[in-house]
Amino acid sequence: MRWFGRLVVAGAGAAVARYALREIRTSPAGPALERTNFRGRPVTLAAGPALATGAAIAGAAGAPGAAAGGAALVAGLGAGAVGLYDDVVGARPEQKAAKGFAGHLAGLREGRITAGLVKIVGVGAAGLAAAALLADDPVVARHPRRQRQGVVGRGVDVLLGAGVIAGTANLINLLDLRPGRAVKSGLLLGAPLAASPHGGIVAGAAGAAAGLLPADLDEEVMLGDSGANAFGALLGVTLAARTGPAGRAGLLAVLAGLTAASERVSFTQVIQRTPGLRELDALGRRAD
Numbered sequence: 001m002r003w004f005g006r007l008v009v010a011g012a013g014a015a016v017a018r019y020a021l022r023e024i025r026t027s028p029a030g031p032a033l034e035r036t037n038f039r040g041r042p043v044t045l046a047a048g049p050a051l052a053t054g055a056a057i058a059g060a061a062g063a064p065g066a067a068a069g070g071a072a073l074v075a076g077l078g079a080g081a082v083g084l085y086d087d088v089v090g091a092r093p094e095q096k097a098a099k100g101f102a103g104h105l106a107g108l109r110e111g112r113i114t115a116g117l118v119k120i121v122g123v124g125a126a127g128l129a130a131a132a133l134l135a136d137d138p139v140v141a142r143h144p145r146r147q148r149q150g151v152v153g154r155g156v157d158v159l160l161g162a163g164v165i166a167g168t169a170n171l172i173n174l175l176d177l178r179p180g181r182a183v184k185s186g187l188l189l190g191a192p193l194a195a196s197p198h199g200g201i202v203a204g205a206a207g208a209a210a211g212l213l214p215a216d217l218d219e220e221v222m223l224g225d226s227g228a229n230a231f232g233a234l235l236g237v238t239l240a241a242r243t244g245p246a247g248r249a250g251l252l253a254v255l256a257g258l259t260a261a262s263e264r265v266s267f268t269q270v271i272q273r274t275p276g277l278r279e280l281d282a283l284g285r286r287a288d
Contacts, residue, residue, distance in 0.1 A: 006194060006203035009062035013204040014211025017054030021046055021212065021221070032088065038178070041219050045087050047212050048226025052080025054208030059234045062200025067137040071130040071237050072201045078126025079169050079233035082119045083225035090115035090225075123229055124166045130237055131161030139197045143244045153245070160248035165236035167255030172232030173225055174262050179285050180217040181271075182228045183209045190235055198241040205234035217284045 024030060024046040033045040056076025063069035134140050135158055141147070149157060168189075176182035186209055190202040209231050215221045223231070239251060271277045 006062060006200055009058050009200050010203045010207030010210070012061065013054045013058030013207030013209075015054075016057055017050050017208035017211045020053045021050035021215070024050055035222060037219055037222060039219070043219060043222045045084075045222050045224040045226070047216065047221035048087060048224040048228075048230075049080060049084050051208050051212055051223060051227035052076055052083070052230035054211065055205035055230055055234050056080065058204025058207055059201040059237075060204070062202075062204040064139060064197055064200065065137055067133050067135075068140075068198055068201065068237075068241060071133040071137070071241075072204070072234055074133065075126050075130035075165055075169075075233040075237050076205070076230045078129070079123045080226045080230035082122030082126070083173070083227070083229035085122070086115045086119040087224040087226055090119075119225060119229070123169050123233065124162065126233065127162040127165035127169070127236065128158070130165055130233070131158045131240060134161060134237065134241055137198075137241065140241050145244045145246070149245075157245045157248065160245060160252055161240040163252040164240045164243075164248050164255065165233050167252060167259065168236030168239060169229040169232035171255055171258055172235070173228040174259070175267060176223050176225075176228040177268055178281065179219050179222075180213060180283075181281055182223055182231065183213045183216055184280065184283075186231045186235055190238070193235070193238045193242070196238065196242045198238045201234055201241075202238045205231055213284075217286070219286055 024033070025044055030044070030046060035043055035045055037043045056073050059072035059076055060069040063072050135154065146154075146157065172182050172186050175185045187206055190206045193199055193202045194206070196202075209227075212221065212223075212227075216223065240248060243251060271281050
């Protein structure tokens with residue numbers, strides 16, 4: 001019954017995301033989301049808010065309780081909203097020079113608040129709120145180390161959870177450089193999480209992402225920061241929910257290392273040079 005329920009949640013996520021995509025594309029805001037992709041083909045960023053909406057709603061519906069459901073809504077919709085802000089405002093000419101964490105921090109030192117910095121702070125705030133909600137989830141609270149925590153330990157645990165949620169959101173966003181790559185990566189990461197007590201959150205998010213994958217691969221849409229951050233944040237909620245304080249610290253260290261590496265190494269070049277990854281990355285995509 002558990003797996004049947006998760007399939008239903010995944011189907012609901014796909015249905016909501018596809019419906020939202022159609023409505024956003026035909027709304028008055030639709031033209032403002034038109035872009036060109038890395039090959040110069042016209043695409044729409046409407047898939048981003050569509051994925052965020054479908055993933056958050058279905059993820060919350062698949063959560064094991066109210067606290068986890070609230071965490072899914074806050075993480076998915078919060079990360080999606082600030083990602084959409086960066087997608088729209090960050091496309092302005094004066095914003096394009098700031099790239100990566102270093103670029104946004106350099107802008108702040110110069111007295112400029114970039115759209116990317118707003119996104120970073122916003123995703124962090126959404127992660128913090130979601131982690132605080134998770135702390136009240138009965139399954140999460142039953143972890144042996146949490147039962148011995150004091151106020152300080154609980155606070156550190158919530159901060160670690162926020163870091164995992166925000167870091168996973170950022171990681172999926174870093175991979176959204178080619179059609180289908182972010183969705184495929186998220187589905188691979190989410191597959192083993194689906195069996196966990198909070199796997200319904202992943203099922204809803206994965207269903208929404210999978211529902212938009214054909215259009216992404218066909219280069220009709222882009223997830224943008226909105227969709228990639230929302231998908232990653234919901235994966236992060238499930239990762240945070242299934243790990244204790246030590247596990248969260250380990251995950252955060254890995255995520256921080258990958259983020260730091262992205263400032264110096266091109267993930268696209270690594271994928272292209274690695275057999276297996278190269279073929280998986282190209283699977284289903286339009287030929288060059």
